[in-house]
Amino acid sequence: MKFKTTPYHHDLLKDTDRLAVFYEAIEQYDSNTDLAYDLGCGSGVLSYFLSSKFKEVISIEADFKAFKCADENLANFDNVHVINSDVLEHDFTKKADLIVCEMLDTALIDEEEIPVLNYAKKFLKDSGIIIPQGIVNTVELVNMQRHHIHWDEGAKYDVLSDEMVYSQFNFLDDINPDFEADFKLKANKDGMLNGLKITTYTKLNDEIIAGPLPMLNPPLLIPLDERQIKVNDFIHVEIKYSMGKGIESIKTGYL
């Protein structure tokens, strides 16, 4: 099937590993198959995967151009209804068996996954599930070349510590979007510390975990004030951000 897309949604489709993990998780879903919501459906590709498993699929997309593509792509599927709306303003009338919501971004900071799920979860049956089911975030100390917040898309950096899990979320839980944590990381080499690397692993279901992919949570590099460190030093760092409010909300510091 040929999909009409916007340039951004075309890049999302080209990341076939991203599509594969969502396809597998939807294929493995084997519970009640009445109604699924696809929140932030983009070009409609995940709704297309859902269409053969569910009696009804309701697909919601805020961006008008993407909505037009999805509406056209899925026009021949009588059980799929595509709606142009911000999920946060949509009046849901029915409870779903499954919510698929791919508004993911590294540590969920720059996209609305958490505000959208906190709202839309009220329209999930008690037995309902969410794909993906959650995420795990890790942090490492780094020396990075660019001194501003950026995603890991080829810029060089040197890792100065082991990787440590600092937070994890199950999307069925109520999640406070205002996040703060502090952690002690042990340097594994001498060097000039000037940043943190955040990596997000996506738990599609109990069996499928996706590491960072080009269009799914590429690692995020965040500056810290420069500090010369030595192997075995413990570095105590704090981080705060608001999930859904963008990378401008990130604050870091030493403790």
Ligand SMILES: C[S@@+](CC[C@H](N)C(=O)[O-])C[C@H]1O[C@@H](n2cnc3c(N)ncnc32)[C@H](O)[C@@H]1O
């Ligand atoms: C990462 S894209 C994923 C698109 C598609 N689900 C896929 O997997 O190819 C996230 C989509 O969510 C949409 N979106 C973001 N916030 C939204 C909101 N509050 N309500 C509806 N759509 C939203 C964006 O416009 C974008 O198309």
